[in-house]
Amino acid sequence: MEQFTFFILMLDATARVSVPLILASMAGLFAERSGVVDISLEGKMLGAAFAAASVAWLTGSAWMGLGAGIVASVLLALLHGWASITHNGNQVVSGVAINILVAGLTVVLGISFFRQGGRTPQLAREERFLPLEWPGAQALADVPILGQLYSELLSGHNILVYIAFLIVPLTWWVVYRTRFGLRLRAVGENPEAVDTAGISVAAMRYRAMVLAGVLCGIAGTYLSTAQSAAFIKDMSAGKGFIALAALIFGKWRPKTTLLACLLFGFLEAASARLQGAFNVENASGAMAEFLKGLPFLIDALPFILVVLLLAGFVGTAVAPKASGIPYVKER
Amino acid sequence: MIRSIATTVAATAFVASAAMAQDIKPAVVFDMGGKFDKSFNEGIFNGVSRFTEETGIEFGEFEVTAEAQREQALRNFARRGFDPVIAVGFAQAPALETVAQEFPDTRFSIIDMVVDLPNVQSIIFKEHEGSFLVGVLAAHASETGKVGFVGGMDIPLIRRFACGYAQGVKHVNADADVFQNMTGTTPAAWNDPVKGGELAKSQFDRGADVVYAAAGGTGLGVLQAAADSGNLSIGVDSNQNYLHPGSVLTSMLKRVDVAAYNVYKTAQDDSWAPGLQVLGLAEDGVGWALDENNADLITDDMKAAVEAARAGIIDGSIQVHNYSDDNSCPS
Numbered sequence: 001m002e003q004f005t006f007f008i009l010m011l012d013a014t015a016r017v018s019v020p021l022i023l024a025s026m027a028g029l030f031a032e033r034s035g036v037v038d039i040s041l042e043g044k045m046l047g048a049a050f051a052a053a054s055v056a057w058l059t060g061s062a063w064m065g066l067g068a069g070i071v072a073s074v075l076l077a078l079l080h081g082w083a084s085i086t087h088n089g090n091q092v093v094s095g096v097a098i099n100i101l102v103a104g105l106t107v108v109l110g111i112s113f114f115r116q117g118g119r120t121p122q123l124a125r126e127e128r129f130l131p132l133e134w135p136g137a138q139a140l141a142d143v144p145i146l147g148q149l150y151s152e153l154l155s156g157h158n159i160l161v162y163i164a165f166l167i168v169p170l171t172w173w174v175v176y177r178t179r180f181g182l183r184l185r186a187v188g189e190n191p192e193a194v195d196t197a198g199i200s201v202a203a204m205r206y207r208a209m210v211l212a213g214v215l216c217g218i219a220g221t222y223l224s225t226a227q228s229a230a231f232i233k234d235m236s237a238g239k240g241f242i243a244l245a246a247l248i249f250g251k252w253r254p255k256t257t258l259l260a261c262l263l264f265g266f267l268e269a270a271s272a273r274l275q276g277a278f279n280v281e282n283a284s285g286a287m288a289e290f291l292k293g294l295p296f297l298i299d300a301l302p303f304i305l306v307v308l309l310l311a312g313f314v315g316t317a318v319a320p321k322a323s324g325i326p327y328v329k330e331r
Numbered sequence: 332m333i334r335s336i337a338t339t340v341a342a343t344a345f346v347a348s349a350a351m352a353q354d355i356k357p358a359v360v361f362d363m364g365g366k367f368d369k370s371f372n373e374g375i376f377n378g379v380s381r382f383t384e385e386t387g388i389e390f391g392e393f394e395v396t397a398e399a400q401r402e403q404a405l406r407n408f409a410r411r412g413f414d415p416v417i418a419v420g421f422a423q424a425p426a427l428e429t430v431a432q433e434f435p436d437t438r439f440s441i442i443d444m445v446v447d448l449p450n451v452q453s454i455i456f457k458e459h460e461g462s463f464l465v466g467v468l469a470a471h472a473s474e475t476g477k478v479g480f481v482g483g484m485d486i487p488l489i490r491r492f493a494c495g496y497a498q499g500v501k502h503v504n505a506d507a508d509v510f511q512n513m514t515g516t517t518p519a520a521w522n523d524p525v526k527g528g529e530l531a532k533s534q535f536d537r538g539a540d541v542v543y544a545a546a547g548g549t550g551l552g553v554l555q556a557a558a559d560s561g562n563l564s565i566g567v568d569s570n571q572n573y574l575h576p577g578s579v580l581t582s583m584l585k586r587v588d589v590a591a592y593n594v595y596k597t598a599q600d601d602s603w604a605p606g607l608q609v610l611g612l613a614e615d616g617v618g619w620a621l622d623e624n625n626a627d628l629i630t631d632d633m634k635a636a637v638e639a640a641r642a643g644i645i646d647g648s649i650q651v652h653n654y655s656d657d658n659s660c661p662s
Contacts, residue, residue, distance in 0.1 A: 009536040017529055117367025119548075122574070228524045229555050232548055233365070237523045272533040275512045296485075296516050 004145065008152045010269050015157065016227070018265030019164045020045065020219040020236075024243035025250070025257050026171045027215035031077075032252060033175060034208030035188040035201075035322040039095030040080050041216055042240025043102035048073040048220025050106040053120040053231035054113065056127045065127070065225050066160075070217030076102065077213030078206070085205045088326035099240075107233045120224070120231040129158040129226040160222045167215065172254040184208060188320035191327040201327045216240075245306040251317050264302045271298040357382075357595045358391035358413035360404045362420030364521045364547035366394050371547055371568040371587060375419050375442065378588030382595040390595070395423075398518070402426035409434040415598040417442065417591055421488055422518065427451065438603055440594040442587060443488060445607060454590050454608045458488070459495030460644050461583045461617030462543070463651045465565050466499020467640045468619065469541040470507055471633045472563055472580055477508040479534030481527055481553045483546035484520040485513035487655050492545040492567070492583075494660035495651055502640065502649070510534045514549050524552025531556040531564075541565065541580060554579060563628070566620075576624040584618045586610070613645045 024041045031038035051072035056065025076098055083094040107118035114120055134155035140147035175181040187194045187204045195201050223239075224231045246264055250257025275295045309317050359379055361372045379390050391413050393404040401423050408416045409430055415438035418427045424444040431439050431448045438450055445453040469478045480496055482489040497509045512530040514520035527549035531542050535556070542557055543565040544550030550567060551574070557564035558575035566572065566582035573579075590610065597603040610616020619637060621629060643649035652661050 006536075013529065013533060013536070016532075117365050119367060223525060228528055228552050230524075230551070232522060232524050232551065234519070234522055235525060237519065237525065268529070269533070272512060272530050273537070299515070 005148060005152075008148050010266070010273065012153050012156075013269035013272070014262060014266045015153070015161060015165075016265075017268050018261045019161050019222055020227075020239050021243045021246055021261040021264060022164045022258060023167060023215045023219035023222070024240055025247045025261055026167055026254065027212035027219070028244055028247045029171060029175070029252060029254060029257060030184070030208045030215070031212040032247065032323050033188045033320055034184050034205045035191060035320060035325065035327065036081070036084055036205055036208065037091040037095065037324040038080070038212060039092055039244070040076065040098035040240075041212075041243055042236055042238065043095075043099035044073040044076045044213060044216035045220040045223065045240050046099075046106060046234070046236040047076050047102045048217040049224035049235055050102075050110065050120070050220075050231045052217075052221035053123065053224035054110075056123055056225050057121050060124075060127055062127055062129050062225050066129075066218065066221045069221035069224075070214050073217030073220060074210055074213030077209040077216070081206050081209040084326060085202050085209070088328060091324055091326070103234060106231065110231065110233070118233045123225060123229045127225070128229055129160050129222070131156045131158050132162075158222075158226045160218060160226050163218065164222075167218075168254050168258045175254065180207075185320075188322050191322050192330075195327070195329065201329075205327075219243075242302050245302050248317055248319075249302075249306050249309055252320060267298050267301050271295040274298065355388060355415065355595065355598050356391070356413050357388065357415055357417075357598065358393075358408040359417040359591070360401065360408065360419060360423065361392065361394045362422060363395055363518045364420075366392070368521070368548045369569060369571060369574070370550060370566075371585070372419060374569045374585070374587040375417065375591045377569070378591030379417070379595060381588070382592050386599065388595075388599075398422075402429060405430040405439075406433065409437045414438055415440055415594055415603060417594055420444070421486065438598060438605075440603075442590060449605055452594070452603065452605050452608065454594075454610065456585050456587075456590075456616050457609065457611030457651075457653070458492050458545075458583070458585060458617060459498075459651050459653050460612045461585060461619065462492045462495030462545075463499035463502070463644065463649075464612075464619045464637050464640055465543060465581055465583045466496040466501075467503055467637050468499075468581055468629070468633055469496070469543060469563075469565060470500040470503035471630075471636060472628065473504075473507070473539075473541045475538045475540050476504060476506060477510065477538040477540065479510045479531065479539035479542035480512070481530050481534070481542060481544045481546055481550070482511070482513040483515075483549050484518060485516050487658060489513065489545055490658075490660070491654040492543075494654040496543050497660065498651055499640070503636065508538075510537060510539055514546055521547035521549060523549050524555070527552035528556035532560070535560055535562055543567070543583070545583070570620040570622065572620050572622050572624040577627065579625060580628050581625055582620040584620050586616050586618070590616070611644075612641055 028038050028041050048069035052065035052069030055068035056062050080094050083089040084091040110118035137151040137155035141151040187201055191201045246260035247257050249260040364372045366372050366376050395401050418441040421444040424446050427441055427446050431451050440452040442454045480493045493511050500507045500509050514526055531553040541563040544553035545567045554564045558578040563580040565580050568585045571582045654660055
């Protein structure tokens with residue numbers, strides 16, 4: 001029974017840490033399916049985290065913070081679009097530039113606005129997204145298995161967590177079941193054909209950029225106003241890149257990408273619990289060192305898995321064909 | 332006429348300053364947590380700022396944001412005639428070793444590490460003694476008999492905090508469980524509050540109700556997670572009790588502010604001396620924080636217990652093992 005509780009709490013932690021990965025990887029899915037490689041997930045998330053924490057503090061409302069986070073992230077996405085769609089710039093370079101720009105700009109603006117070394121002021125409880133208690137969660141907490149599932153795993157997350165998990169089926173529906181989705185996929189595979197059909201490639205890609213911006217905005221807002229209570233420099237800590245890894249590992253499909261995000265989230269939750277779990281004293285020198293280092297190896301596992309995947313050891317990952325190639329209309 | 336007045340004024344000013352204490356041109360190089368980490372670096376900043384307020388002597392400062400900048404920053408200050416120069420943090424030792432040899436006439440002080448050169452003063456603290464005291468408090472405050480520790484970067488210095496803390500806990504309650512987590516193995520681990528919060532939550536899930544954070548900016552996430560979930564936390568380096576009144580049990584004070592202030596002060600009155608300074612409980616270099624924010628959390632029994640432990644450590648009847656002596660921890 002105790003092990004079951006442990007397992008439930010672990011899944012609970014998985015859900016919490018997967019949220020920014022899920023949102024960012026769905027953002028990446030829209031961008032890459034439209035043919036724009038998006039390295040700047042990290043930067044957009046970081047920018048949104050800063051905007052959300054600042055505005056939430058100024059207005060006293062978490063929802064205003066969410067709005068500001070989305071606006072900031074969409075503006076960055078449009079900047080990426082402007083460089084790489086309108087001006088046919090190198091998409092990777094543009095994405096990296098945005099990451100560097102945001103990493104520096106948030107700190108500079110933070111210092112000039114708040115004078116706390118790039119940190120934003122700490123948010124009060126009512127300025128954040130707080131856990132929602134589902135009806136009857138307290139009463140059911142003692143019921144074995146089902147009650148625990150309900151009260152620990154389903155109840156007690158903030159609204160952004162539920163939004164993130166609803167975004168995935170929504171993404172699937174948009175990409176595979178709507179006219180917009182069909183055109184989106186086509187523009188990422190064969191933009192010439194889409195152009196011949198009289199649809200603007202640039203307009204389609206810009207729309208995908210805006211969607212990516214909105215999703216990264218929610219992800220960044222989650223980091224600074226739900227998971228913690230202030231913006232701190234570089235707080236996205238590589239999550240954008242792990243999301244990108246999940247997108248590749250999930251082969252650019254919503255369902256498998258969700259599973260990859262959950263796997264990576266689970267690994268992070270596991271590494272937190274594995275540290276110090278082994279009795280290192282009983283192991284000999286090299287073994288003890290290995291056991292001490294194991295949690296950090298687990299942290300690196302997402303990237304190792306992606307490398308193995310790309311090298312062709314675990315199935316194949318085929319990117320959208322036109323991804324990364326600027327579309328130049330023939331004259 | 333104007334020029335002669337200006338010359339007179341300048342000459343008067345020169346005579347005036349020479350008549351006072353010796354004129355110095357001090358500088359400080361902060362480490363990667365940043366000047367406003369509300370913890371270690373901020374303590375140094377407070378100390379040197381106090382010196383400026385009292386004497387009117389401005390100091391040069393630099394915040395290192397990348398590994399390679401340390402050596403450049405130290406060398407730049409030395410070349411431009413700054414003296415004395417404080418190098419903050421263990422990680423600056425290799426850079427300081429190079430630069431101090433290049434500028435044998437410049438006085439350097441390094442905090443948290445030992446550099447054995449004729450023009451370097453090394454200031455280290457007995458963090459294990461202060462951590463022992465907060466461990467005693469944690470064990471008294473814990474109702475579950477389980478307490479946690481979240482460290483920043485996994486280095487011997489932070490293990491010294493963890494080891495002293497664990498000994499303090501076991502001194503009160505030999506059966507207590509001490510969960511230990513390190514945030515990472517790179518300097519980025521000082522600035523990841525989201526991961527810090529997640530590590531703290533993983534410890535609360537396992538039953539801990541007091542968590543001690545020795546993790547720079549990452550610790551803010553730990554304190555936040557404790558406040559959000561109604562558990563207790565212990566701050567580090569600076570007095571962090573005010574961050575979440577009623578939730579921060581106490582803070583392990585490491586008086587880096589006094590140390591930094593004294594470096595400039597002794598340089599000014601020419602009593603600065605190279606060599607090793609070790610500041611422990613007896614020298615008031617470390618301690619625990621009690622103010623109006625945590626007065627309600629500390630009972631008279633706890634106060635008596637911690638004062639007894641403090642007296643025991645100072646008179647030698649309680650021996651606190653130093654992790655750095657043999658790179659291992661007895662408990």
